Amino acid sequence: MERPAPLVSIVMPAYNAERYIGEAVRSVLGQTLADWELVIVNDGSTDGTGAVVDALRDPRITVLHKANGGIGSARNRALEVARGTFLCFLDADDVMPPHSLEARVAVFRNDPGLGMVDGVVRVMDAGLERELRVYTPQNTDNAFHELVTFSGRCFMGPSWMLRWDADRMLRFEEGITHAEDLFFFMCFGKGRRFGFTPEPILWYRRTGTSSMTTNLEGMERSMIWIGSELRRRGMVNPSEAATFALKRRRMMAGAYWHRGQVLRAFRALLR
Numbered sequence: 001m002e003r004p005a006p007l008v009s010i011v012m013p014a015y016n017a018e019r020y021i022g023e024a025v026r027s028v029l030g031q032t033l034a035d036w037e038l039v040i041v042n043d044g045s046t047d048g049t050g051a052v053v054d055a056l057r058d059p060r061i062t063v064l065h066k067a068n069g070g071i072g073s074a075r076n077r078a079l080e081v082a083r084g085t086f087l088c089f090l091d092a093d094d095v096m097p098p099h100s101l102e103a104r105v106a107v108f109r110n111d112p113g114l115g116m117v118d119g120v121v122r123v124m125d126a127g128l129e130r131e132l133r134v135y136t137p138q139n140t141d142n143a144f145h146e147l148v149t150f151s152g153r154c155f156m157g158p159s160w161m162l163r164w165d166a167d168r169m170l171r172f173e174e175g176i177t178h179a180e181d182l183f184f185f186m187c188f189g190k191g192r193r194f195g196f197t198p199e200p201i202l203w204y205r206r207t208g209t210s211s212m213t214t215n216l217e218g219m220e221r222s223m224i225w226i227g228s229e230l231r232r233r234g235m236v237n238p239s240e241a242a243t244f245a246l247k248r249r250r251m252m253a254g255a256y257w258h259r260g261q262v263l264r265a266f267r268a269l270l271r
Contacts, residue, residue, distance in 0.1 A: 115192025
């Protein structure tokens with residue numbers, strides 16, 4: 001007999017995450033709110049990730065294996081089976097403090113009209129021993145605008161819990177190599193109200209590697225595509241479109257410049 005739908009679905013994509021995924025899963029098992037499901041998608045890992053997740057025995061955990069297709073495709077595979085009223089994401093190298101789920105659900109219950117709920121994010125070093133910075137969300141009546149304009153008032157989305165029964169058909173864009181999560185949360189956040197809890201809800205681990213720094217060209221192509229798609233869908237006004245383009249150019253030029261690619265930096269300012 002199929003188990004009742006959980007209150008919260010947690011999506012965890014995993015690629016070569018053997019080193020950290022055990023800690024991430026334990027943080028879910030330690031949640032004060034127990035009515036959850038965790039959907040782990042092993043995205044073609046070549047290390048011991050598959051063996052680690054296959055050894056998990058909690059009935060609330062679903063493990064799926066697929067050929068490597070990138071984090072967007074892994075998340076989409078999980079979304080096919082996620083059944084919760086609320087949805088959140090947890091990368092396989094991050095950690096949720098014990099009240100993460102309970103605190104965000106409480107905000108939803110206090111204001112049923114909210115579409116997404118954020119919270120305090122502690123950015124930590126690789127060992128989760130040293131705090132690098134703290135992100136605290138701010139009041140806004142238009143989270144979509146904050147994401148499009150890179151205002152910093154929203155933590156780009158991965159720390160959001162979503163009212164998933166509002167848009168279960170939304171999926172990550174698999175045709176771009178970078179920032180598919182930014183575009184997903186832009187699409188979800190458009191026209192929906194944003195709330196937050198002052199409690200810590202995520203410990204975000206900095207491991208010293210990122211796909212942006214290893215493939216700046218892929219990031220630039222993806223960001224250009226996002227700007228074009230936002231305009232094509234009529235999701236942005238002229239001011240938002242201009243701000244997105246300006247900040248995208250500056251971000252990419254700075255990244256190329258930091259790498260010593262001066263010509264690419266100047267080209268990025270013109271694209």
